[in-house]
Amino acid sequence: MVKQVREGRPRSVHAWVAYELGTRIVTGYYTPGEYIPNEATIGEELKVSRTALREAFKILTAKGLIESRPKLGTRVRPREFWNMFDSEVLRWCFDSTPSPEFLRSLFEVREMIEPTSAALAAKRATDEQIAAVEEAYRAMEAAEPGTDQVILTDIEFHMAILRGTNNEFMVSLGESIKTALMGLFRISSSKESAYQASLPGHYAVFLGIRDRDPERARFEMKSLLSKSSRKALDHLAEEERGKVGEAV
Structure with missing residues (x-):
């Protein structure tokens, strides 16, 4: 089977090659x-030079996706070695159709981090940081359905909470997975009704933080993530059923 090469290359040919090969790897075209x-x-x-290929291989090696073996060639490493917090690896995963297992794993990470972050923000955030969380929420309310503002304001809401923890590791981790959050929000907020339905949950999280109630903030964030996870997985299942129906 010959992989169809995507059209349209960026000015950096080796980055385009890394994207092509990286996408093939994360989608299982080349298996571990x-x-x-x-x-x-x-x-x-791909109609590229060996120089471009070698630069692309360096990128993929640094991300843990491949390794060169003397006299044998280059092989795909097991998934456990992939840098899943790398923004490009995450983008490659979402540029294809992510698997339910991938989405569950990502939500599990969020469920470990974000409820605790909301609780910490309720305890530690300055008045200015709490105001920033509210401002992000109001921007979510004002975002025009169907536009990128829906996603960007949602991301800013969650990032404002992470900044409110005043924990540099929390903030850094949030910055690392922004690409994943964007992909998740595109899935879970793809329907206008789903996005509108999520607003009360976001507001409840804000209220818990504003009222300096850590356990309430933790509970509301956990509830919000649980609902988002179900919506994302349900949407993915609908897409798969649609593909099956088209193929019949």
Whole structure:
């Protein structure tokens, strides 16, 4: 089976090659443990130089996706070695259709971090930081359905809470997974009704933080994430059923 090459290259050819090969890896076209075609074969297929390929391989190696084995070639590493917090790896996962397992794993990470972050923000956030959380929520309310503002304001709401923890590790982790949050919000907020339905949950989180009630903030964030997870997985299942229906 020949992989269809996407059209449209950026000015950086090696970045485009890394995207092509990285997407193939995260979607399972090249599976963990498999040796990918040699430079001559891939170069001919993608119509790029060996120099561009080698630079792309360096990028993928740094992200933990591949490793070179002397006299054997380049193979895909097991998923446990992939840097799943890398913004490009996350983007490659969402540019294809993410699996339910991938989404569940991502929500599990969020459920470990964000309820605790909301509780910490309720205890530690300054008045200015709480005002920033409210401002982000009001921007969510004002966002025009169907536009990128729906997603961007949602991300800013969650980032404002992370900044309100005054824990630099929490903030750094949030910055690392912004790409994943954008992908998740595109899925869970794809329907206008779903986005509107999520607003009361976001407001409840804000109120818990504003009222300096850590356990309430924790509970409301956990509830919000639980609902978001179900919506995202249900939407993914609907898409899969639609594909099956088209194929019949």
